[in-house]
Amino acid sequence: MTELKRLPTLPGVHLRNEIAKISHRLIELNHDRRLDKNVWDKVELARHPERPYTLDYIHHMFPGFIELRGDRCFADDPAIIGGLAAYMGRTIMVIGHQKGRDLAARARRNFGMPRPEGYRKAQRLMNLANKFGIPVLTLIDTAGAYPGVAAEERGQAAAISQSLLCMARLDVPTVAVIIGEGGSGGALALALADRVIMLENAIYSVISPESCAAILWKDAEEAHLAAQTLRLTSANLSELGAVDAVLPEPRGGAHRDHAAAASIIKQALEENLRELEAMHPQARKRQRLEKFRQMGVWSEGGLTLF
Amino acid sequence: MTELKRLPTLPGVHLRNEIAKISHRLIELNHDRRLDKNVWDKVELARHPERPYTLDYIHHMFPGFIELRGDRCFADDPAIIGGLAAYMGRTIMVIGHQKGRDLAARARRNFGMPRPEGYRKAQRLMNLANKFGIPVLTLIDTAGAYPGVAAEERGQAAAISQSLLCMARLDVPTVAVIIGEGGSGGALALALADRVIMLENAIYSVISPESCAAILWKDAEEAHLAAQTLRLTSANLSELGAVDAVLPEPRGGAHRDHAAAASIIKQALEENLRELEAMHPQARKRQRLEKFRQMGVWSEGGLTLF
Amino acid sequence: MAQKVSVDISRRNGDTGFRGAESCPACKQLLSTEELEANYKVCPHCNYHFRIGAAERVAQLADRGTWNEIAASLRSADPLRFFDLRPYPDRIEEAEYDTGLPEAMIAGTCRIHKMDTVLAVMDFGFMGGSMGSVVGEKFWRAVDAAIETRYPLVVVCASGGARMQEGIISLLQMAKTTCAVEMLGEAAVPFVSVLTDPTTGGVMASFATLADVVIAEPGSLLCFSGPRVIEQTIKEKLPADFGRAEKNLDHGQIDMIVSRPELKDRLVQVLGMLEGGVACAIGPLWEEEKSSPGRRGALAEAIDRIKALANPSRRSPKK
Amino acid sequence: MAQKVSVDISRRNGDTGFRGAESCPACKQLLSTEELEANYKVCPHCNYHFRIGAAERVAQLADRGTWNEIAASLRSADPLRFFDLRPYPDRIEEAEYDTGLPEAMIAGTCRIHKMDTVLAVMDFGFMGGSMGSVVGEKFWRAVDAAIETRYPLVVVCASGGARMQEGIISLLQMAKTTCAVEMLGEAAVPFVSVLTDPTTGGVMASFATLADVVIAEPGSLLCFSGPRVIEQTIKEKLPADFGRAEKNLDHGQIDMIVSRPELKDRLVQVLGMLEGGVACAIGPLWEEEKSSPGRRGALAEAIDRIKALANPSRRSPKK
Numbered sequence A, B: 001m002t003e004l005k006r007l008p009t010l011p012g013v014h015l016r017n018e019i020a021k022i023s024h025r026l027i028e029l030n031h032d033r034r035l036d037k038n039v040w041d042k043v044e045l046a047r048h049p050e051r052p053y054t055l056d057y058i059h060h061m062f063p064g065f066i067e068l069r070g071d072r073c074f075a076d077d078p079a080i081i082g083g084l085a086a087y088m089g090r091t092i093m094v095i096g097h098q099k100g101r102d103l104a105a106r107a108r109r110n111f112g113m114p115r116p117e118g119y120r121k122a123q124r125l126m127n128l129a130n131k132f133g134i135p136v137l138t139l140i141d142t143a144g145a146y147p148g149v150a151a152e153e154r155g156q157a158a159a160i161s162q163s164l165l166c167m168a169r170l171d172v173p174t175v176a177v178i179i180g181e182g183g184s185g186g187a188l189a190l191a192l193a194d195r196v197i198m199l200e201n202a203i204y205s206v207i208s209p210e211s212c213a214a215i216l217w218k219d220a221e222e223a224h225l226a227a228q229t230l231r232l233t234s235a236n237l238s239e240l241g242a243v244d245a246v247l248p249e250p251r252g253g254a255h256r257d258h259a260a261a262a263s264i265i266k267q268a269l270e271e272n273l274r275e276l277e278a279m280h281p282q283a284r285k286r287q288r289l290e291k292f293r294q295m296g297v298w299s300e301g302g303l304t305l306f
Numbered sequence C, D: 001m002a003q004k005v006s007v008d009i010s011r012r013n014g015d016t017g018f019r020g021a022e023s024c025p026a027c028k029q030l031l032s033t034e035e036l037e038a039n040y041k042v043c044p045h046c047n048y049h050f051r052i053g054a055a056e057r058v059a060q061l062a063d064r065g066t067w068n069e070i071a072a073s074l075r076s077a078d079p080l081r082f083f084d085l086r087p088y089p090d091r092i093e094e095a096e097y098d099t100g101l102p103e104a105m106i107a108g109t110c111r112i113h114k115m116d117t118v119l120a121v122m123d124f125g126f127m128g129g130s131m132g133s134v135v136g137e138k139f140w141r142a143v144d145a146a147i148e149t150r151y152p153l154v155v156v157c158a159s160g161g162a163r164m165q166e167g168i169i170s171l172l173q174m175a176k177t178t179c180a181v182e183m184l185g186e187a188a189v190p191f192v193s194v195l196t197d198p199t200t201g202g203v204m205a206s207f208a209t210l211a212d213v214v215i216a217e218p219g220s221l222l223c224f225s226g227p228r229v230i231e232q233t234i235k236e237k238l239p240a241d242f243g244r245a246e247k248n249l250d251h252g253q254i255d256m257i258v259s260r261p262e263l264k265d266r267l268v269q270v271l272g273m274l275e276g277g278v279a280c281a282i283g284p285l286w287e288e289e290k291s292s293p294g295r296r297g298a299l300a301e302a303i304d305r306i307k308a309l310a311n312p313s314r315r316s317p318k319k
């Protein structure tokens, strides 16, 4: 299935309908109203307090990392970290959510929930990378953008939309890796990338299972059912075509072996950059826009399209 | 003198040295240590409470003006006004400082002293104009950028420098008119234009005469002398090559007849846009950068250059 | 591709559509339906803006008889086979019945005071104006139409955010619509958004705030996180003016607030201004006519010449 | 155009240069000159950074024997024939005598840990590091050199702002240096600024804050309006940490704070990173070799090939 998707799309040959049919069959086969304990396990793994965070991956992957700070406007938001790193003979820009490991770090980093300044810093760094032809790697791990009055007043919505537009616009290759919690718009703001990759035990969802249960089931206790219904695991998302690839984690989960998890991401980054860097910047951008255009399932004149 | 400067510079023909010589002779002739009452009169005229402000010019020149607000980041700064106007069959973007006519307006507009949000709004509007090929007119009238702790914390310096860079970068024609007080960096931030024009009774200075006197003469009472020494009148600045043209005001000063002052600016705008719009955008930008490169007087190997 | 709009307003029975009389939620004055409709569903006593549906909005903005709907046959699928207390298709069917609309957005070409425009309008009555695949695809097609025809794009927003029932696919509509905005920007076609009560969540954090000019209706709630979510986080009651258009104006997030009776006029003014740039039109002219003199020609003459040369290529459809 | 630097440090007698011993203004410890110089003029007890002059800075950053000064013969003129309590030329002469420098900025090419660089350094001891025509022109020539050689530009800032004695011409140096930054940006040559105590006014509001990466020294005062001006406006005493580098870092205005002993290493790391982009180098490669295969080649191979092809044209001088 993933292989089918990975085939280069030749002009005039459209595999999308084939994929859609198979995809739907898979969904039907997989679909089960009974609670699948595995799904909630994934949610817990994705939020595991010892799971590697952005700084852990930076530590293992990029020893010479140079952090760059500030949005040049209002503040430096520690919930998003960004900077330059040397990687396989070239520079890359690494940007990611950082939840904070201990209590003090969590408070300082606002549990990885960015305020508008975080997204504006990310945009500044992505534009800097673009100026010098530096590819961008984003590491995504947030429960969501911070829901606070001051954050709203400083334009949380515009900060996210502009971050999306910034990523749509870049001429350089972009790779996003969902390493833990991919929570709603606050995660997507860093994930409009040429390649969106997900760790096996990460989750990526439009809303947290708890909030979804509270709204739709009127009962937060139904979070397990909501998680299953939202189809937020890496396997689900790969089936839905929402992510380009899923990376296996070390046995037991990434938290068992940070170094091994980092090395898995590093290899995937290498492969993806190899492909992306060989493309013309304009072609790469077209492909990115076209990829996101394909996101959606609807019927038109009776035909369901995917 | 001004005509000499206005001659198109042909490749290989450099008039700068000639201009420098004449200019210096003029300066010597004009220079006088005795107090010239006319200079302080100009300072007072430039700050006259009934002098037309940006909104008055907009009222007389652009009846269909549509104000656009906000920096999309932190606030809308009423000390700078900006928006779209119809002008001679095309659209222009008008941006200017607004001091406020009565007490309430002055408080709201902070006496025309912008905070960083004002400059960021200006940049947003200039970039919008650039996207749609809309020429930019700036009207300059401020004692300076607001010196406050919060304004500093939100990056007053970067807001000004980025405004300058934004104006250096524009592909569209830009005309700046100093209509009243051209106070320091807060004024210059909107004046890096293809054409910088000054009203006869406006002033334009690196520092207010009062502050200059306090620092250099250790005596704020010497403001009149400082004003004269700073050479901040339109005649002085024209001689120094700091502005491209000086516009005569209605008899007694612009405050005597707002409509007539507006019509004088309108005509100058027409002439300047006519020339600027006939140029290729790239050539126009080159000419702009080159013009500001020429700003400066120094000696090199014994030769004084201007 | 284009067809006449087939919205049946009589079926609507949301909070905005019932007949007879109702009292203004703001000033409590009793208002007759005729009075209210004559005033664009705005309270004549206190300027309270009642929520209105997409069809009514189109009727208010488009010149009579000029609306040509595009992508009218798009319908939501159920990619997740989503089932909470009720299956997703049931909710869609109910929304269709309530609103008379096929989805939370309708799009079409029309004229606004004789100006050709691509217009897309959201309807809060259709599942809270939530954005799923169909909204995303309609937005993309509206952008496509705007690029092809060179008509400016106007989008009237009203949305509670992403449509949860489409899971990650609804989240990705934020990315999809943003990519469309980028294409529109590349083509330098003007884009104006009108934010109405409420515009929140994923719509607010994607195309709604990416327009060249952002207009809001008075009193509308405009935010990313809704008041209830924030109240749960900070355990405090928010003031009534939280996230309202007026606050957003002060905080620099929108360009202007326009009352509904003035909206049509104001839209045409803004679009006309955005279309009226001259300098960019010089670009191609210069490429072709580099040796052209005329540097000293009269302004009006030059402008006319430039416009005559430049505009046909800007305005005429590609095909 | 290039010549050896002719700075005579022995004449300097500003607050940073006298011989013997001095006490740290921060922790009051008595420090010998040898101790202080061995530690880059940083207090080993409390990390207080003493102000240093431009020549000393060059000595700290440039590899020994690699400094080639550019625009060394530029001297200030007196366009306004400025005379306050003393004539402007007198003040310049005194500053020349005090600092051993011809102006408030020196510029040159040099190597920093073997990396070719264009380096410009300001000296607060020369009329408060104020920016007049010569500083502006030297900055422009440094930018010109950086564009021509493709060496990155490093500017160490220390300035009280514009040089009042040159009136409007000093103000316009903000515009002039900004135009230079724009040219440098067009050429995509990296630019790093180092802000030292104090960097304020017109320098802070032009090139200092326009660098690709902005580094600051600990404790340095960085602001547009100085504390005294603000205190006069608000009639209140400001806290001691107003405008300091650490505050600026929290407020998002600078990228990092680097202690002086680490500065040279850090500069090379940052410059190396900014020079290490690959993707932009692909641009011209693709223009010439559009049909080239190699999409599946090994990464290292591809990178090497790309770099080999792309870098010579990026790094070699134009002429």
Ligand SMILES: [Zn+2]
Pocket: C024, C025, C026, C027, C028, C029, C043, C044, C045, C046, C047, C048
């Ligand atoms: Zn009412």
Ligand SMILES: [Zn+2]
Pocket: D024, D025, D026, D027, D028, D029, D043, D044, D045, D046, D047, D048
């Ligand atoms: Zn000490």
